[in-house]
Amino acid sequence: QVQLVESGGGVVQPGRSLSLSCAASGFTFGSNGIHWVRQAPGKGLQWVALISYDGRHQYYADSVRGRFTISRDNSKNTVYLQLNSLRDEDTAVYYCAKDLMSSLCDYWGQGALVTVSS
């Protein structure tokens, strides 16, 4: 069955960096884009980024463009999210999700908590 497992969350000071990983299994990884979506405490879902199936195209929310970088290694069935210049408002649970039809997320991981705090 499809599985997505996030790792790399933790507590980090404002202005510092953190890297998240999303390990995938149960589907043809190299044929699907992957999204990152986050949920801040008490808030709704917020899309963060999308990487295409081949890694050639990346799309970002305005709030993270220039600070976050999405990448993938199809030989390792893994997608990464590099979070730089972190702010308090980046505190959230970060989910990776499998893309379907370049339009929606049909499977989600359990999430990784990132806390930005001094």
Add this chain to the structure above:
Amino acid sequence: SYVLTQPPSVSVAPGQTARITCGGNIIGSKRVHWYQRKPGQAPVLVVYDDSDRPSGIPDQFSGSNSGNTATLTISRVEAGDEADYYCQVWDSSSDHMVFGGGTKLTVL
């Protein structure tokens, strides 16, 4: 940027029908998807492409989309359906995924 508007909360008695709306400018021209999120769990896709259900999702969940409003309908509501529900579209003009603010469904 494209905006989706949902009511913050909807309440319904067990066995009744819940309708959760999602408003957006000419949303009827877009494909709308709906997610259920229960506390402590990952979101689950319950309706995609306005009205289709993924395998394993019961037929009590249905959707429609026309004009400026998309609607998720949950029939025969039970306590286990209490959750936050989010609508979502892909905005091709900005290449952004957009979520509504979410609706908390309470079963009375």
